[in-house]
Amino acid sequence: MSRIHPTAIVEPGAQVDESVEIGAYAVVGANVSIGARTIVGSHTVIEGYTTIGEDNRFGHFAAIGGRPQDMKYKGEPTKLVIGNRNTIREYTTLHTGTVQDTGVTIIGDDNWIMAYVHVGHDCRLGSNVIMSSNAQLAGHVIVDDYAIVGGMTGVHQFVRIGAHSMVGGASALVQDVPPFVVAAGNKAVPHGVNVEGLRRRGFSPDAISALRSAYRTLYKNGLSLEEAKVQLAELAEAGGDGDVHVKALIAFVEQSQRGIIR
Incomplete structure (x- = not known):
């Protein structure tokens, strides 16, 4: 029995493991590679030069591998690389990189990315990161392992969020958050060590x-x-x-x- 819904479109050239499940009306582009046991929700679009590892789960209506929102982008074949065991929920947008940086956006392993999250071009997420709903990363942002970014938080381009840190909801982050630190506010300021985490x-x-x-x-x-x-x-x-x-x-x-x- 096929795991690809009959209304889904998988373009010729796409490399999709036979164990991958693809929901109704989803679209998988020609330059996409999807690893074993990954689940793609209905109406999700995966395009561009996108490589996805194993055991990932995409919610409905996610937009993965789209062109970077950078006016300097001229159609270069930049990439999005996603690791293993990530949960990427509904309406998330993950964009490819730009040649002005490394040319690749990277999502590590075991991340929990909630609904309506945006990860811009050339961002790098480590592993075990939590991105709460509506968190928005501009281009070139780095989020290190085990960091938590609260819902409706906006992060300025080129900012780095350190490992084991926590950024409170509805914050505006324009400078780096050191590892282990709790930050919150508009503009975000430090509020102690992430002791409970x-x-x-x-x-x-x-x-x-x-x-x-x-x-x-x-x-x-x-x-x-x-x-x-x-x-x-x-x-x-x-x-x-x-x-x-x-x-x-x-x-x-x-x-x-x-x-x-x-």
Whole structure:
């Protein structure tokens, strides 16, 4: 029995594993590759140079692999690459990259992307990311592993959201959110360490305590950013479970292109 609904259109050239299920009136373009056991909801369109891994689930009316919303785009064969075991819900839009960047938009593994989410060109999502409904990423945004982006949040282009961070709903994010930090507001500002999220993911009390100390150093002790970096470096050598995480925080701050939220 075919897993492709008779009203679906799969263009010649598409590479679709025989275990893939494609719903009514869905469209799969000629340059699309879909891995095993993936489910494509009715009326969903998957186009462009799009590669999809295994065990993904797309809701109805999603628009996947569309042309980037960038006026510089001239039809170049840029890509969208989606990993494994992602849930991508109704009316989500995921666009391909541009030649002005790496030419590829990347979605990792095990992400939960809710309805009406937009992921713009050249974005990179890690793994185990949660994007709540109506969250909107402009082009070139990076979202690291285990980050959570609240519903109706808008993220400016080139912003980076660090691992294990959380951005509250209806926020406007124009600068980078360091890893492990909670941010919220318009414009978003820091609101402490994502303690509950870290506990759920098995961070030790020692590691959480070290990150709380790092947060106070960065945000609460009245230090300039350069002064805070010096004290963070000392904290990262204190010994204990938290050292590696504090070092990750320091590296993020050093690499920030737009500056961190303050």
